[in-house]
Amino acid sequence: MVSVICSADKVLISGNLEASIEAICSRCLETFHHQFKTDFSDAFTLVKGVPLDSAPESLAAETANMQTVTGDYLYLDEYIRQLIILAQEYSPLCKPDCKGLCAGCGADLNQSTCSCDLDEEEVDIRLLKLKELKSGRKV
Ligand SMILES: [Zn+2]
C-alpha cells in the first residue's frame, strides 16, 4: 500500500511494505525466510527538465542530500530496494534463541550436541592463527 501526494515541487509518498526475504542466520549459517514489515514516508523533490549531471552547480549542491525526481516518472524500485536493505538486521538470527555452531567442531548445536568443552577458554580464531604462525616459525 503506497499513497502518493504530488505538489508543485514535491512528491510525498507514504505507505507500508511487507516482504519476505531470504537471510542467512549469523549464528548457524542456515538460510531462512525473514519476514519484515516497515512503514515509510518520504519526500522527493521535483527537479523538472534538468538532468542532474548537467545541472548548474548550485542546484546540484542544493539537491545533493535530497531524494529527487528528474523525469516524468517516479521509480520506486530503487527506493524500495533501499528500504529492504535498511530493514535487514545487521546480524539476522533464524530464531531468537539460535544456539549457533560449535566453535570447536562446527556442529549445529540446534540439532545436536557435541562433546567439545569450550567453556573454559573461548577460542578466538584470529588468535589461534597467530599462535599457529608463531609456533610454526623456526627459531
Ligand atoms: Zn540460526
Ligand SMILES: [Zn+2]
Ligand atoms: Zn563441538
